[in-house]
Amino acid sequence: MVPLKRRKLVPTGAVNTGTGPVRTKFPHVVLFLLERKMGTSRRAFLSQLGRRKGFQVEQVLSESVTHIISESNTREEVTAWLDFQGGGQADVLLLDISWYTDSIRAGHPVDILDRHRLQDLQGSGPEVAVFSVPSYACQRRTTLENHNTVLTDALSLLAENAELSDEDGRGVAFRRAAAVLKALPSAVMSISQLSGLPCLGEHSLRVIKDIWENGASSEVESTKVSERFKALKVLTGIFGVGAKTADRWIREGIHDLHQLQNSGQTLNRAQQAGLQHYDDINQPVTKAEACAIEEIVEKAVSSVLPGAQIILTGGFRRGKQTGHDVDFLITHPEEGREVGLMPKVVSWLEAQGFLLYQKTTRNSYLESKADGPGRPPSNMDRFERCLSIFKLPKMEKQGAKDSQNVTENCLQANQKSDEPECPEAAPDRRWRAVRVDLVVSPISQFAFALLGWTGSKLFERELRRWARYEKGMSLSSHALYDNNQRKYLRASSEEEIFAHLGLEFIPPSERNA
Structure with missing residues (x-):
């Protein structure tokens, strides 16, 4: 780099942009980006980026500089460069570019960690280790602790955009990349x-x-700022509206709920309910709310079929404290006793005023003895299933000793409530709408259903991919079929399924791919 001939003094708290000094958010932090190994254009870009965030970034080295930022330089190299400029910078902090980018990301100067300080050429400690993880997400243990949220959030957003744009291949690629980063034991350095x-x-x-x-x-x-992406997010947030429907509406000039309501579009029953309860459905469901619903569903199930079993699945089973809906799997230890259960449960819930909307589908799964498990065109299973919007009374906070009274209190609250169901008509109503799915499985398929409905979605996709490409098997939420032996592999637990697949068992809390 060409040495500076003269140091120019610039008043602290101002940025020399060429058009006059500009006040900054952090006048006590004066930055200088070293061009050596960084390059002129990259230095100019990073300087401009920092100034937009309110940082004072000097064009030239001055006595007011408090932090010197460099890239791919050792401490000795920067110190030697400073000596060549004439020295006199005893108190300046010599930092790696990572501190600068972390600060820009945070919107303020972050605490200086050891990794942010320039290292000596000798004795700088061990080299940063290269990560190594298995290829399939179903081989990896992924907890809810994510050390790389900035990276995974970015990839997940691009995946969501691809999926909403009917580009499933790109979406899966981004999801798999994000899943790898989620599984890493520490932050990428x-x-x-x-x-x-x-x-x-x-x-x-x-x-x-x-x-x-x-x-x-x-x-x-x-x-993030794309009008199309924002419109897709809003419209697909309506229960019963998929990406293709949302795309058609956008092409017709509909971008938000207000435009949809005034468009004269004919909505089916699910979409009408989704639009009516939009705000509630798009608010996270808490674990406490899920447990309250679980008690109500348990009472409904036990009332119509004593001995039946119910389990909370989905993200809550994986340890999450919030979710976008609540999923329950129901069975009975005696094969065949579950037949006809769903209509009775739905009738009980409707009679008690708990269902704002429901649609029930019959079990359409037929096990093929010769050709392997019959599978639908999509990955959706074919259990008897009820998609519903649940009316959950808002309960006062209770102590542990009162938890057994949740169902009774909800029943009483529903019976007393004469408030209109339209959220806009009753902003202070004493209930909220929650998306709830009920699934009934025969006990012979229960282990497969439990595995499939626990998730995560990518973990399940990877299990099926592993089964197909590594073991020559077909896995669904109904069964596991060995295509080579041409027979079904039975299982009464998730552990047995993992064993059939030749995989180490991974508990639900570590399936958050």
Whole structure:
């Protein structure tokens, strides 16, 4: 780099942009980006990015500089460069570019960690280890503790955008990349650590590198503000509306709920209910609310079929404290006793005023003895199932000793409530709408149903992929079929299914791929 001939003094608290000083948010922090190994254009880009975030970034080295930021330089190299400029910077902090990008991402100067400080060429400690994980998500243990949320959130958003745009292949690619990062035991400290990891394609790596170098991905940021993406999010947030319907509405000029309501579109019964209870359905459901609903459903089931079993599945079974809906799996230990159960449960819930909407589908699964398990075109199972919007009375906070009274209190609250069902008509109503799915499974298929309905969605997709490509089997939420032996492999527990697949058993809390 060409040495500076003279140091220019610039008043602290101002940024020299070429058009006059500009006040900054953090006048006590004065930054200088070292061009050595960074390059002129990249330095200019990062300087501009920092100024937009309110940081004071100097064009030239001055006595007011408090932090010198460099990239791919050792402490000795930066110190030697400073000595060549004339020294006199004893109190300046010599920091790696990672501190700068972390600060830009946070919107303020972050605490300086050891990894942010420039290291000596000798004795700088062990090299950062390269990560290694198995190729399939069903081989990995993924807890709810995520050390790389900035990266995984970005990839997940791009996956969601791809899925809403009917580009499932790209969506799966981003989901798999995010799942790999979720499974890592610590935060990514260097792009080199990702070398050789599975499922990280060129596009995903490009996004990761952009975030690592610039604090944010330009593709992700542009997606967030895209009018089409925002409209797809709003419209598919309506219960009963899929991506294709939302896309058709957008092409017809409908981008929000108000436009939909005034459009004259003919909505089916599910969509009408989804629009009516939109705000509630798009609010997270808490674990406490899920448990309250579980008690109500348990009472309904036991009332119509004593001895039947019910289990809360989905994200709550994986340890999550919030979710977007509540899923229950119901069975009976005696094969065949579950037949006809669903209509009775639904009738009980309707009679007690708990259902704002419901649609029940019959069991359409038939086990084929010759050709293997009959599978629908999609990954949806074919159990008897009730999709519903549940009317959950808002309960006062209770102590543990009062938990057994939840159902009775909800029943009383429903009987007393004469409030209208329209949320807009009763903003202070004493209940909320919650999406609830009820699924009835024969006991012979219960282990497969429990595995399938526990999730996560990607974990289940990877299990099926593993079964097909690594074991020559067909796995569904109904059965496991060995295509080579041409026979079904029975299982009475999830552990047995994992054993059939030749996989180490992974508990629900570690399936959060």
